[in-house]
């Protein structure tokens with residue numbers, strides 16, 4: 238993996254929401270085919286980093302490069318480059334309600350491919366295949382906002398994956414899922430390994446991290462405090478305790 242091409246290169250990146258720091262001097266390279274997990278306590282900057290990689294927010298300081306060009310406002314001012322970037326990078330939000338707005342799940346799945354100008358027959362056949370792949374065929378005619386939290390998460394993931402992005406960004410993909418649904422997401426992410434898809438995910442699910450990631454980056458107050466293999470990070474209990482990632486038990 239260390240030899241594969243860098244897709245994202247962040248150099249000294251800082252970002253603040255008005256007066257609240259989100260990211261603070263971050264250096265990070267994400268390579269093609271990598272499965273990278275971002276861990277850290279609430280508010281450590283995981284979602285902010287994912288939004289930055291998705292081109293939804295831009296660095297206040299430092300530089301961000303994606304696919305060998307600057308990932309900044311200028312890229313999105315150019316419609317062709319913006320569309321090309323959006324095709325390559327898909328983000329599944331932590332809260333699926335942000336993402337789902339169509340009258341039915343079927344329409345929701347059609348939205349991305351329609352934007353990309355796919356032919357109608359291809360859209361129809363891809364929707365059928367995607368509904369089956371995510372075991373949501375029975376939800377096709379339902380209104381997304383009337384689904385359960387776990388069902389919404391599956392639909393949101395399917396909506397992003399239908400366009401086959403090269404990079405998949407996932408914000409807490411197993412949160413709010415029942416154990417069986419969480420296992421299904423993990424199995425899906427393991428299967429994606431053979432698809433050459435680059436995956437960056439934020440998670441609090443340390444028990445499943447070895448199954449879904451090759452590398453773990455630990456964030457604390459918007460800074461990267463450690464990066465390593467899942468085994469090395471999980472064994473470092475002092476690091477986990479410092480980063481507020483261990484349970485505390487009442488004395």
Ligand SMILES: Nc1ncnc2c1ncn2[C@@H]1O[C@H](COP(=O)(O)OP(=O)(O)OP(=O)(O)O)[C@@H](O)[C@H]1O
Pocket residue numbers: 254255257258259277278279280281282283284285286439
């Ligand atoms: N929309 C926003 N407006 C103002 N501050 C924000 C906003 N979103 C995040 N922040 C702040 O930025 C910092 C980083 O938040 P972020 O959401 O990136 O953390 P996180 O690691 O994803 O947290 P969690 O595990 O709770 O999802 C926090 O201090 C948070 O309060």
